[in-house]
Structure formats: C-alpha cells, structure tokens
Amino acid sequence: MARAHRIFWAARLQVGQFFFAVVSLVASGVPGSVWAGEGSAASAAYVTNQIGNSLSIVDLATEKQVAEIAIGGKPAGIAMSPDGRSAYVAAPDGREVIAIDTASRSVIKRAAVGKGPLGIAVNPTTGAIYVADWYEHRLYVVDPATLAVTATVPTGQSPSGVAVTADGTTILTADRDSNQVSVIDAATFKVQSTIATGERPFGITIDEAAGRAYTANVAANTITVIDLKSRTHLSDVPVGLRPYAVARAANLLFVTNQHDESVSVIDAVTLQPVKTLRVGGFPEGIEADPTGSTIWVACWDANTLEKIDVATLSVTARIPVGEGPRAFGKFLR
Amino acid sequence: MVRVVASLMVALAALLPVAAEAHGPSRQKVVSKIEINAPVDKVWATVGNFQDMSWHPAVAKTEGTGGNDVGATRKLTLQSGGVINEKLTKYSAEERGLAYEITDVDVKVLPVTNYSAQMNVSGTAEKTIVEWRAAFYRGFVNNDPPPELSDEAAVKAVTEIVQGGLGALKKKFEGG
Numbered sequence: 187m188a189r190a191h192r193i194f195w196a197a198r199l200q201v202g203q204f205f206f207a208v209v210s211l212v213a214s215g216v217p218g219s220v221w222a223g224e225g226s227a228a229s230a231a232y233v234t235n236q237i238g239n240s241l242s243i244v245d246l247a248t249e250k251q252v253a254e255i256a257i258g259g260k261p262a263g264i265a266m267s268p269d270g271r272s273a274y275v276a277a278p279d280g281r282e283v284i285a286i287d288t289a290s291r292s293v294i295k296r297a298a299v300g301k302g303p304l305g306i307a308v309n310p311t312t313g314a315i316y317v318a319d320w321y322e323h324r325l326y327v328v329d330p331a332t333l334a335v336t337a338t339v340p341t342g343q344s345p346s347g348v349a350v351t352a353d354g355t356t357i358l359t360a361d362r363d364s365n366q367v368s369v370i371d372a373a374t375f376k377v378q379s380t381i382a383t384g385e386r387p388f389g390i391t392i393d394e395a396a397g398r399a400y401t402a403n404v405a406a407n408t409i410t411v412i413d414l415k416s417r418t419h420l421s422d423v424p425v426g427l428r429p430y431a432v433a434r435a436a437n438l439l440f441v442t443n444q445h446d447e448s449v450s451v452i453d454a455v456t457l458q459p460v461k462t463l464r465v466g467g468f469p470e471g472i473e474a475d476p477t478g479s480t481i482w483v484a485c486w487d488a489n490t491l492e493k494i495d496v497a498t499l500s501v502t503a504r505i506p507v508g509e510g511p512r513a514f515g516k517f518l519r
Numbered sequence: 520m521v522r523v524v525a526s527l528m529v530a531l532a533a534l535l536p537v538a539a540e541a542h543g544p545s546r547q548k549v550v551s552k553i554e555i556n557a558p559v560d561k562v563w564a565t566v567g568n569f570q571d572m573s574w575h576p577a578v579a580k581t582e583g584t585g586g587n588d589v590g591a592t593r594k595l596t597l598q599s600g601g602v603i604n605e606k607l608t609k610y611s612a613e614e615r616g617l618a619y620e621i622t623d624v625d626v627k628v629l630p631v632t633n634y635s636a637q638m639n640v641s642g643t644a645e646k647t648i649v650e651w652r653a654a655f656y657r658g659f660v661n662n663d664p665p666p667e668l669s670d671e672a673a674v675k676a677v678t679e680i681v682q683g684g685l686g687a688l689k690k691k692f693e694g695g
Contacts, residue, residue, distance in 0.1 A: 236546070237545070278545065344541065
C-alpha cells in the first residue's frame with residue numbers, strides 16, 4: 187500500500203493535476219480514505235501577528251495583504267463565526283477575546299476572558315465560542331453576542347488547541363502539559379473522556395471524513411492520530427522538529443514543523459511520509475482551503491503567509507504579513 | 520519592598536516543579552545582521568565551528584563534544600561565571616548555516632526559556648554578511664512575570680548577546 191502510494195506520488199508530480207484527479211477517483215474505493223473537498227474556496231485569511239499586535243487580512247485571490255488592523259494583547263488564537271461575519275481573536279497577554287467585523291475590517295467588541303486565553307474555536311451549529319486558558323487550565327464558553335463567559339470546564343494542564351466536531355456536539359482540547367486530549371460534551375460541558383497523546387500536544391484538528399483527530403506533539407516530534415468514534419489513540423506518526431498543527435487536504439496530512447522550516451506531508455491512509463516541503467522560518471498556523479486544493483501556512487519567523495498547492499506539493503506564494511504571525515486556529519473564511 | 524517580592528518570586532519560580540518546556544504565551548524574536556569586509560570562507564571558518572565560541576566577548580570558555588555534527592553539545596562558560604549548555608540542531612557547510620538550542624541555562628544567567636537560534640553566513644571573497652536569528656520565550660514560565668523575567672527583559676538580554684557577538688566578529692576580521 188505504502189509503495190503504491192509513493193508510485194502515485196512520483197507519477198502525480200510529473201503528470202500534474204489531471205492525473206491527480208484520476209488517482210483520487212481510484213483511491214476513493216478505499217472506505218473512508220478520501221477527503222472530498224467540499225464548499226467553495228476561502229476568500230480571505232485572518233492572520234494574528236503576535237509580535238506586531240495586529241491582525242493581517244489577506245485576500246487569497248490576489249495573494250496580497252489588504253489590511254492590518256491594530257489588535258493589541260499579543261494575539262495568537264483565531265476562529266470564525268459560522269456565517270463568516272465575525273472573526274474572534276484570543277490575546278493571551280491582553281487576556282481578552284476580541285471580535286472583528288469581517289465586512290468593515292474593524293474591532294467591534296472586546297472582553298476580558300480568563301488569564302491566558304490562547305486556543306479558540308467556534309461551534310459550527312450554535313456559534314458559541316470556546317476559549318482555552320493556558321494558565322488556568324480550563325475552557326471557557328463565551329457568548330458570541332456579548333463575549334461574556336457563560337460556562338467554565340476544567341481541562342488538563344495548559345489546554346492549547348481547541349476543535350469542535352461538525353455536528354457541534356463535541357469539543358476537543360489538546361492539553362499540552364497533561365499529554366492528553368479532553369473530550370467535552372458541548373451540551374453539558376462535562377469532560378466525557380481523556381485520550382493519551384504524544385508529549386506536549388499543541389494544535390488539534392478534526393478530520394470529519396476519516397472520523398479522526400490529530401494533535402501535533404511539540405516535544406515528541408510526532409502527530410497523534412485519534413479515532414473519534416471509539417475515542418482511542420490509534421498511532422503516533424513521526425514528523426519534523428517541534429510540530430505545531432495539522433491540516434488535511436485531498437488524501438494528505440500537512441504538519442507545520444516550527445524548528446525545521448518545513449511542512450511534513452503524510453499519506454492520510456497509510457500514515458507514511460510522502461514529502462517534506464521547505465517553507466519560511468517557524469511555520470505555525472495551518473489550514474486547508476475548503477476545496478482541498480490549497481494549504482495556507484503562517485510562518486512566524488519569516489513574517490509570511492505561504493500557499494501550498496496540494497496537486498503539485500509546492501509552495502506557490504509567500505505573502506508578507508505582520509510581525510510574528512501565528513494564526514493558531516481556523517483563520518480562513 | 521517591590522524588589523524583595525520580585526526576588527522571592529524568582530526564588531519560588533526556581534523551586535516550583537514546573538512542567539518541562541512550559542513557557543510564556545508569546546514567543547520573542549531577535550534578528551540582526553552585520554556586514555564584514557572579509558572573505559566569506561574565513562568568517563564561516565570561525566562562525567561555523569560550534570566547538571569554539573571564543574569570538575564572542577561574553578564567552579570565556581567553550582567545552583563540548585560531537586564537533587559540528589547535529590546533536591553535538593557545548594558548554595559555554597561566560598565571563599560572568601554563568602554557564603549555558605547548547606545543542607547543535609542543524610548544520611550545513613554548503614549553505615554556511617547552523618542552528619542550535621539552549622538545553623539548560625539558569626534564568627539568572629540569561630532570562631529566557633525555549634531558546635533556539637540560527638546563524639547564517641553569506642557573501643563573497645571580499646564581503647560577508649552574518650545573520651543571527653534567535654527565537655525564545657521569557658524567563659518566567661507562569662503568568663505575571665517579575666520585571667527581570669519579562670518579555671522585555673528577555674529581548675533586551677538576547678539583543679545584547681546577538682549584537683555584542685556580531686560587533687565582535689566584525690572587529691575580529693576587520694581589525695581595529
């Protein structure tokens with residue numbers, strides 16, 4: 187299987203996109219193996235610049251930064267409202283959640299939340315905002331209209347990444363200093379179970395098509411693959427140095443390696459390595475376009491948002507943004 | 520009084536069993552480069568020797584093992600008496616670049632955690648550019664850092680090391 191996929195790769199790289207489409211169709215015979223791109227392409231990226239205390243808005247069609255909004259508070263986490271009208275930023279130094287109106291590109295509300303708000307996600311069905319507190323070891327449930335905290339859920343130590351299943355029923359947190367994922371019921375806000383990961387899980391990503399979740403384990407240089415239905419640890423897959431987060435497009439996983447200036451490309455089915463792509467220094471936030479044709483990566487040291495073409499596995503754009511981009515979360519809309 | 524409280528907090532922080540690799544919420548960055556009127560190979564011969572950091576004015580002694588192989592270690596004893604332990608994480612003679620991490624340092628010696636850096640050398644037979652890029656978190660891993668372990672203190676200390684080192688390199692190769 188692994189060998190067959192590598193041969194696919196060699197062929198795909200030479201023959202290009204048309205062949206890729208054929209390969210995808212052939213591979214879709216494997217149950218649950220293919221991630222079909224759905225929805226239309228994202229139009230903009232909202233990139234938190236932690237050192238620059240700002241939010242870069244990048245037009246993805248023209249591949250240019252079109253605005254940089256002053257935010258303050260050393261912003262890191264980012265999430266989008268289900269209708270795309272608001273972007274929510276978590277600023278750990280400012281200890282705030284900040285709501286941005288995406289149409290007017292302006293801050294419309296900000297509110298104190300906890301002592302170290304970092305990871306942030308939005309429930310796709312209810313619009314509720316979930317904020318992980320790095321120092322207080324809990325998850326806050328925040329009302330999107332008022333930005334008031336409406337519930338608090340204790341998690342493991344230093345929860346970092348937050349993700350919500352597409353049906354809105356389950357919240358996952360990557361509890362960095364407990365080497366685990368907490369599985370939280372989005373209705374009762376009770377922790378239903380915890381799942382062991384590799385050392386220091388930071389980013390967490392849900393792969394709906396495969397029924398899996400992935401954590402990037404900073405200290406282990408691995409990603410952990412979790413089966414969501416059985417809530418069990420499936421395997422740990424080696425990647426580069428200090429992985430930050432994972433994204434999936436087509437039949438591939440893409441992992442940012444902070445200390446390697448690289449993105450590891452892994453076959454999502456066989457979990458075998460496919461390729462390592464050189465990107466800007468300290469690649470961090472990473473997200474797949476809804477069509478599955480493009481991956482976007484924020485590079486903290488290079489001060490860029492970089493575009494990876496999924497068909498050719500090459501970096502096709504390096505877009506200058508603000509100082510110290512992190513884009514930790516879902517930053518495309 | 521404020522200073523006493525701050526010192527106490529530092530002492531307490533040192534005693535607390537903090538999780539390995541815990542850190543503050545904002546990674547800091549120091550990037551600096553310098554142009555040196557000297558052949559690139561000559562400058563790289565110095566910068567590219569991980570086992571000898573005597574070119575840096577703050578370093579009194581370099582002891583290490585592993586040469587320039589990835590995984591090599593060195594222990595820097597500073598003029599101040601402080602000690603920094605480092606590990607080589609990347610090395611390319613062709614690209615004239617190396618990367619390393621601090622594996623152990625007392626925050627009283629250098630107020631940082633999770634420090635990594637790279638040095639890149641480029642140029643010609645006449646002119647060389649040395650670039651030093653450092654990424655790190657403040658010395659205080661918990662919330663509400665005392666001033667001497669804040670983000671600002673970390674940036675200031677690393678800036679002094681980086682600029683002091685680059686200045687010394689220029690002086691070493693250009694004379695005077």
